[in-house]
């Protein structure tokens with residue numbers, strides 16, 4: 001696909017995906033959602049050697065300032081529901097991607113931007129990053145999973161408050177609430193995210209994929225997470241990497257994982 005709004009660079013086996021609509025504070029228009037779908041649904045799964053993905057926004061001001069409000073005018077109920085459905089599908093692709101996806105949040109992460117960051121497995125926030133779900137200011141609610149994922153990170157009490165007041169919080173408060181993993185100086189977001197992926201890349205890839213799958217299971221309605229864990233544990237036991245990891249421990253050496 002010829003990407004218009006995503007810039008994709010590769011560094012040390014890691015894809016750095018930059019949402020590049022700086023003049024609109026990287027707002028997610030339909031084209032950008034389609035490009036994210038293509039990257040996480042088609043491009044990235046074909047890259048066997050890929051270690052992980054860093055997702056960030058162009059410029060210093062915004063990670064992503066939300067869904068593109070200019071596309072909201074005159075939306076019917078059916079069109080609005082379809083828009084939310086399309087966004088949710090793409091964000092599930094990110095959440096279920098079998099390799100680590102880390103949001104490097106460099107500025108405003110509002111509405112769909114906060115939701116995008118929450119769909120990633122980990123979040124690194126620059127000290128000027130700001131988070132919020134201001135949709136009620138527009139007469140809307142979050143549509144890309146925000147009402148569900150915010151509760152997962154900060155609990156119902158704070159989620160209700162943030163969703164109903166539209167308050168925007170800074171990086172340190174987001175960290176205290178458990179919304180982000182770490183806060184770093186401005187400009188260090190991407191390098192920190194890369195460092196996290198490199199650290200994860202020293203572990204067995206199939207085990208990492210099973211962690212992602214099993215943790216996600218906890219949040220799926222009606223799912224049996226403990227049963228899933230038993231199955232995934234068994235599947236890990238059936239891998240070459242498990243034998244290598246156990247042998248390396250007993251032989252007091254570093255493991256050499258191959259991803260099989």
Ligand code: CAA
Nearest residue numbers: 023024025027065066067068069070110111112142143144
């Ligand atoms: N969609 C489209 N354009 C946007 C945008 C958005 N979400 N956010 C910012 N922009 C545009 C502005 O319209 C402006 O464009 P012009 O220069 O052409 O006027 C440009 O980006 C710069 O923005 P501001 O001049 O507003 O910058 P600021 O520093 O004064 O304010 C801000 C920054 C607080 C982030 C403010 O832009 C803002 O409140 N943006 C909207 C945030 C929002 O409501 N997000 C939720 C969207 S709805 C959603 O996401 C629903 C969902 O879950 C699916």
